[in-house]
Amino acid sequence: MDALFRSQLVALLPRLRRFARGLTGSADRADDLVQAACERALARMEQWTPGTRLDSWMFRIVRTIWIDELRALAVRQRAQDRQENEIERAFDGERSMEAHMTMQAVREAVAELQPDQREILLLVAVEGVSYKEAAEILEIPIGTVMSRLARGRATLLKLLERPRTSGDDKKIVRLT
Amino acid sequence: MQRMDEALLMAYVDGELDPAGVVEVEHAIAADPALERRVGLLRDANAVLRAAFNPTLNEPVPERLLAPLGAQARKPWRPGALRRYTAMAAMLAIAVLGGVGFYANTNYELPYNIVATSQGNWLNSIANYHQVYLLTASRDERLLVDVGGEDLGYLEDWFSKRLKRHVSLPNLEPQGFQIQGGRLMFVEGQQAAQFFYRAAGGDDVVSLTIAQTKRRDTEWTATKRAGLRIIYWRKNGYAYVITGAVDKQVLHGVAAGLTDEQEKI
Numbered sequence: 001m002d003a004l005f006r007s008q009l010v011a012l013l014p015r016l017r018r019f020a021r022g023l024t025g026s027a028d029r030a031d032d033l034v035q036a037a038c039e040r041a042l043a044r045m046e047q048w049t050p051g052t053r054l055d056s057w058m059f060r061i062v063r064t065i066w067i068d069e070l071r072a073l074a075v076r077q078r079a080q081d082r083q084e085n086e087i088e089r090a091f092d093g094e095r096s097m098e099a100h101m102t103m104q105a106v107r108e109a110v111a112e113l114q115p116d117q118r119e120i121l122l123l124v125a126v127e128g129v130s131y132k133e134a135a136e137i138l139e140i141p142i143g144t145v146m147s148r149l150a151r152g153r154a155t156l157l158k159l160l161e162r163p164r165t166s167g168d169d170k171k172i173v174r175l176t
Numbered sequence: 177m178q179r180m181d182e183a184l185l186m187a188y189v190d191g192e193l194d195p196a197g198v199v200e201v202e203h204a205i206a207a208d209p210a211l212e213r214r215v216g217l218l219r220d221a222n223a224v225l226r227a228a229f230n231p232t233l234n235e236p237v238p239e240r241l242l243a244p245l246g247a248q249a250r251k252p253w254r255p256g257a258l259r260r261y262t263a264m265a266a267m268l269a270i271a272v273l274g275g276v277g278f279y280a281n282t283n284y285e286l287p288y289n290i291v292a293t294s295q296g297n298w299l300n301s302i303a304n305y306h307q308v309y310l311l312t313a314s315r316d317e318r319l320l321v322d323v324g325g326e327d328l329g330y331l332e333d334w335f336s337k338r339l340k341r342h343v344s345l346p347n348l349e350p351q352g353f354q355i356q357g358g359r360l361m362f363v364e365g366q367q368a369a370q371f372f373y374r375a376a377g378g379d380d381v382v383s384l385t386i387a388q389t390k391r392r393d394t395e396w397t398a399t400k401r402a403g404l405r406i407i408y409w410r411k412n413g414y415a416y417v418i419t420g421a422v423d424k425q426v427l428h429g430v431a432a433g434l435t436d437e438q439e440k441i
Contacts, residue, residue, distance in 0.1 A: 003246075006245045006246055006247070007245075007247075009245055010237075010242065010245050010247040013237045013241055013242070013245075014232065014233040014234075014235075014237060015233070017232050017233075017235070017237065017241075018229050018230070018232040018233055021229060021232045022229050030232075031238055031240070031241060034241055035240060035241055035244075038241065038244060038245060039244065042244070042245075103227070103228050103231075106224055106225065106227070106228035107228050107229070110225070110228070110229075121225065122225075122229070124190055125190075125221070125222040125225045125226065126225050126226050126229050126230075130190075130191075130192065131187075131190070131192050146183055146186065146187070149186060149190075150182060150183060150186055153186070153218065153221055156221060156225075157217065157221060160221075160224070
């Protein structure tokens with residue numbers, strides 16, 4: 001059980017990191033979050049029922065820890081983190097400035113969403129979980145899943161339609 | 177648009193509807209270009225989100241996460257593969273944003289690898305699926321497929337059931353291509369299968385798509401979509417599409433090989 005559980009968890013790490021990256025908007029903070037989630041999962045291994053979805057169980061743990069951290073984070077601290085903009089460095093590579101700005105624009109738009117809209121969009125659109133699974137992970141009714149998803153998508157599309165800036169213009173980050 | 181319509185469209189795009197719901201939405205889309213654009217936009221929004229966050233999947237997992245689980249870091253990915261992946265993900269993001277711009281009636285150009293699906297064209301869908309599956313080719317260069325090509329008999333059975341017809345996959349080894357597997361997809365609201373072949377010892381990937389169609393039969397036609405060469409024909413209610421980012425001669429060779437076996441497919 002122990003070895004199987006650990007190996008399944010290892011296989012899930014890339015997806016957990018992707019989910020955490022979307023939630024936190026920061027590579028380092030995402031790995032801190034995944035690390036904390038894995039520690040909690042190992043400590044509570046017996047609470048997971050073999051045969052049920054480990055990914056949903058882990059998404060719930062990641063998300064619960066993140067919500068706790070969000071509550072603890074001072075708004076000022078978040079603003080400072082955003083300016084450091086670790087996202088950009090994490091994805092640096094050989095590609096055109098335009099492509100770079102575009103990918104960056106999407107991640108920034110996601111970071112600007114309300115936390116409840118951001119997590120539902122990441123789960124459904126990026127992680128591909130069903131509405132029912134999302135409702136279980138977030139412990140909300142399925143109707144709420146749909147309404148939050150609709151609001152999140154509408155907001156995201158509006159943010160993406162903004163005129164794109166180029167060069168080194170400082171982005172103004174709106175805190176929600 | 178009514179609130180309920182939006183919820184229904186969203187559920188459709190997210191694959192949450194039962195077959196009756198899918199049929200209902202597809203009828204509505206067929207009758208209303210505005211709905212079709214809206215669905216295209218919702219799909220594009222999902223695609224752009226995945227493109228923005230998927231690069232994380234390709235990063236090596238840090239030791240500090242692996243060690244507590246008793247695992248070791250794998251060898252880092254080949255930089256070439258990672259660069260190619262990142263560049264394609266970026267292209268997808270730009271193209272989809274272009275699609276958003278298109279919807280918003282602004283003037284972003286779309287010179288990119290992916291054609292905005294909101295423009296609605298069956299070949300665009302097929303070309304986009306081809307690009308997306310190249311994009312998701314994993315680190316060991318396998319393609320993301322529903323059924324792998326190791327067991328050809330199982331692969332053919334699996335798709336024969338889903339396409340409601342016998343599927344016999346052509347052998348392209350004389351042309352230097354080996355079957356990798358197949359992926360189920362939808363073209364114009366109908367189930368379709370896309371089979372991937374990879375050049376032995378090379379990077380070239382071509383796909384053969386078999387899609388049900390209500391369009392009339394047509395002979396071989398060559399065209400280009402989303403940066404890919406395409407040869408297609410339609411016969412007896414099925415469309416056959418061969419595509420790949422390969423030289424003209426290579427694609428023609430593959431198409432010729434397929435034609436030889438066409439009766440069998």
